[in-house]
Amino acid sequence: MKIVRKALDISFKLVEKNKFLSKFKPVLTALDGALFGTDELNTVPHITDYLDIKRYMSFVIIALLPAVAAAVYFWGLRVILVILVSYIAGGVVEVAFAVARKKEIHEGFLVTGLIFPLLLPPSIPLWVVALGVMFGVFFGKEVFGGTGKNIFNPAIVGRIFLTICFPLIMTVGWPKPYIGGLGGFSKFGVDAITAATPLNAFRSENVLASFSDLLFGFSGGCIGEVFRLGIILGGIFLIITRIVNWRIPFSYLASVAIFSLIGNNLAPLKFAPPSFQLLTGGLLFGAMFMATDPVTSPFTKEGKWVGGILLGLLTVLIRALSGYVEGVMFSILLMNAFAPLIDHVVLAVKYKEPKKVTGKLKPTT
Amino acid sequence: MKKKQYTFKGGYRFRRIEGCPRDMLTTQDIPNEVLIPLKQGFGMGVVSLVKEGDIVVAGQIIGRDDSNVSSPVHASVSGVVKEIKLSNYLGHETQIVRISTRKDKADDCKKVKGFTSDWAKLKNEEIESILYLAGVTSLDKSGIPTKFKSSIITPKDVRSIIVPAIGFDVYNLSQELLLGEKRVLDYIEGLRILHAFMPQANIYLALSKTDMQINEKLSEAVSQYGFINIISLEPKYPQGYDEMLVATVLGEKFPFGYYAANLGVIVLNAQTILSVYEAVVKGKPLIERTIAICGPGFNDTPHLKVRIGTPIADILKSYLRTDVSSRIVLENTLVGDKLTDLSLPVTKATSKIIALPENNKREFFSFLRLGVKRDAYSNTFASSVFPFCDKTLDTNIHGELRPCISCNYCEEVCPVQIIPHLLGKYVKNNIIDDSLVRFKIFNCIGCGLCSYVCPSKIPLLELIKEGEKKLAMEGIERSSSILPHFKLKGLKEYKGITTKL
Known part of the structure; x- marks a missing residue:
């Protein structure tokens, strides 16, 4: 610990002396803050809670670990490389902005950098990963003014950018996951055998995948979305620790169940049954980790319900009636866009001008 | 007697915090x-x-x-x-x-004229005069009304008297200690005396949902008096604020920024009721008080019986820890007054002296610690899993200032249903207009919970207070948004009075 402290002190001195290096001071400050915490004191109130943003973001990462571990098992060790590329490429953009703005580096990127690769197909080329995350961080977050001011979830912005620009890479050729034994832990790349994802299979042949296959991830899909048991556990962990507000995931999943039940009764060939809908695609991942992003979702309690229901409706409709088989990304993006409007309406209703007591009005002196 | 249970949305219960005052009374x-x-x-x-x-x-x-x-x-x-x-x-x-x-x-004490144990024979005026002369009438947020201008309203204006017999703060005076042994009967006598000269007022005895022992004792004792209603409340902060007591106990809207007395409600704590009894029955003027010494900055945390006017430094001398420097705070652990001059005395209004260690040490990997002794609103520390360790408090900010991520913790804990982070953003961006009033900035009771729970360490309370000041500078006053909705009493008298001290 003392050695680290000394090393940091020396590098601080170095950075202050050198004109070029001094631009990179935010990097050092971020490191210093992460390692040693703060020595600042409160004014009023005299005490504050121990939770800070670093711990807040760390908990999201902890909740993602089961999904990450499962991803390595299913898709091979290359997944780790994909995550690294995402962190490095996104980190470059983040640092560049911090340097240009002369502001501190924010922790929010740690989550974006991990969520983004989990949304990609397992056979994704590394340069596409780098491009996507850089686009997402740049246009999804930094141009709006950085953490806390962005309208859209940066990971989704990056992912949709890729979906639109590289439709072939993003939608064709889903490999089969490694199952049994050491699985992907002993292999590097993905399996050469490809198979349709459960959602594709339903769209083209109306085949419903088995429940356990979906739950444990024995079917094709994006890197991080297949091990649904781990995602459910991670989500529950976040809700119990209060990092994530339960309203959005609950209303999202419940409304998907309700709308798909209605749709399935009306047009069973277009709308899959609720249990299948809930356990396929990126729904659980999106509901637990992305729709709940506090910055981009509605902040009022009532708005969270409205947002969740809107998400459910959009997801079911896009999955059944649009050209895409999966609708989670687009519905979250749309919900992000509507969030300020939802909040505005909720606030307008909640904080109406109160009626005045007429007649009994006393002049104030 | 019916027991009703009430609570309010928001608030936060501080559990198992180190340095709670012990059930022991020493005379200073x-x-x-x-x-x-x-x-x-x-x-x-x-x-x-x-x-x-x-x-x-x-x-x-x-x-x-x-x-x-x-x-x-x-x-x-x-x-x-x-x-x-x-x-x-x-x-x-x-x-x-x-x-x-x-x-x-040292032991001499002049008694108040006219006291008697047979107080039932006293006229109302005589009771009021004893209370006034004993100095009891200036206790608590708005005093006890008498015909001597001791409060902003007269005894006739009082509709309700709320007497909380529980603590709602981080640290609380032990009610067991105050009302233990024979004091329950004295307490009831005190309530009866108040009822005698304010017969139209309903008395609401607020008890804690959790503190069963004292609950049973009190409810048994008051059951024969029809004018006393028992109400049980959740012991969460800031339930003890007059604003929250009126809202939860009476279910009425509060004219934020004014006194409960303006509504015809007075809130009196256990010690006040006992002082009423002592003044009328024993003729004792208000020259001493029971105060609690609390917080992790003390070696020992007893209750002390002290003479009013005792310099606080005298009290701290024997209890304050010497190995850490502490911040001395009066009354309220979150937003109480910070005491910089320790030679100042204990007054009638002092009930708690809190010492919080000034922790300005940096800690290696602070954000990854298990946190068995750390308190947090979220369940992100081991302290919410291991319920056996007492949690500690200090004045460190515990994190770095970050932009708001709208996590909504502040809205969830806010006891008066405003959205602190929204107001904070308005004030920070210098948007000072009617929308702040619409979002009820004047409802803020200044409990400080929003700043306490904020993971981004944004000083929300300070921002809200700043917003109120800036609004006043623009000519938008609290009175214009609060007064038209209430019929308040004693507004003229209210001018120029502060409760502090």
Whole structure:
């Protein structure tokens, strides 16, 4: 610990002396803050809670670990490389902005950098990963003014950018996951055998995948979305620790169940049954980790319900009636866009001008 | 007797915090010198009746002003007046009388005229006069109304009296200790005395949902008196604020920024009721108080019986830890006054002295610690899994300032249903207009919970207070958004009175 402290002190001195290096001071400050915490004191109130943003973001990462571990098992060790590329490429953009703005580096990127690769197909080329995350961080977050001011979830912005620009890479050729034994832990790349994802299979042949296959991830899909048991556990962990507000995931999943039940009764060939809908695609991942992003979702309690229901409706409709088989990304993006409007309406209703007591009005002196 | 349970949305319960006052009462020695501010408790400053060199007896009235809203101030020890000086007490200018004690007459105490154990025969006026002369009437947020202008309203205006017999703060005076043994009967007598001269007022006895022992004792004892309603409340912060008590107990809207007394409601704590009893039945003027010493900055945390005017430094001397420097805070752990001058005395309004260690040490990998002893609103620390360790508090900010991520913790804990982070953003971006009023910025009771729970460490309370000030500068006053919705009493008298001190 003392050695680290000394090393940091020396590098601080170095950075202050050198004109070029001094631009990179935010990097050092971020490191210093992460390692040693703060020595600042409160004014009023005299005490504050121990939770800070670093711990807040760390908990999201902890909740993602089961999904990450499962991803390595299913898709091979290359997944780790994909995550690294995402962190490095996104980190470059983040640092560049911090340097240009002369502001501190924010922790929010740690989550974006991990969520983004989990949304990609397992056979994704590394340069596409780098491009996507850089686009997402740049246009999804930094141009709006950085953490806390962005309208859209940066990971989704990056992912949709890729979906639109590289439709072939993003939608064709889903490999089969490694199952049994050491699985992907002993292999590097993905399996050469490809198979349709459960959602594709339903769209083209109306085949419903088995429940356990979906739950444990024995079917094709994006890197991080297949091990649904781990995602459910991670989500529950976040809700119990209060990092994530339960309203959005609950209303999202419940409304998907309700709308798909209605749709399935009306047009069973277009709308899959609720249990299948809930356990396929990126729904659980999106509901637990992305729709709940506090910055981009509605902040009022009532708005969270409205947002969740809107998400459910959009997801079911896009999955059944649009050209895409999966609708989670687009519905979250749309919900992000509507969030300020939802909040505005909720606030307008909640904080109406109160009626005045007429007649009994006393002049104030 | 029916027990009703009430609570409010939001709030936060501090559980198992280190440094809670122990159930032990020690009497603090009479100090060599006392400092008696002529403005204490509720009311304005009074005029000194003594001059330098006068010999005074404990219990003698040394300051009184019948023309203003105030109550008499007593000498708390027998001795000689050394000095009368205008000084600053926590931001207020007030005359402070310095009395040096004569040890040989330490136990002397002048009694209040007219006291009797057979108080039922007293006329209302006589009871009021005893309470006024004993100085009891300036206790708590808005005093006890009497015909002597001790409060902003008259006894006839009082509709309800709320008497909370629980603590709602981080640290609380032990009600077991205050009301234990034979004091329950005294307490009931005190309530009956109040009822005698304010017969139209309903008395609401607020008990804790969790503190069963004292609950049973009290509810059994009051069951024969129909005018006392028992209500049980959740012991979460800031339930003890008058604003929240009126809202939860009576279910009424509160004119935020004004007193409960403006509504015709007075809130009186257990010690006040006991003082009422002691003044009327035993003739004891208000010259001593039970205060609690609390917080992790103390070696020992007993309750102390101290004479009013005892310099706080005298009390701290024997209890304060020497290995850490501590911040001394009065009354409220979150938003209480920070005491910088330790020579200031204990007053009628003091009930808690809190010492919080000033922790300005940096900690290696602070954000990854398990946190068995760390308190947090979220369940992100081991302390929410292991319920056996006491949690500690200090004044460190525990993190770095970050932009708001709208996590909504502040809205969830806000007891008055405003959205602190929204107001904070408006004020930070200097949008000072009617929308702040629409979002009820004036409802803020300043409990400080929003700042406490914020993971981004945004000083929300400060921002909201800043917003209120800026609104006032733009000519948008609290009164114009609050007053039209209420019929308030005693507004004229209210001007110029502060409860502090």
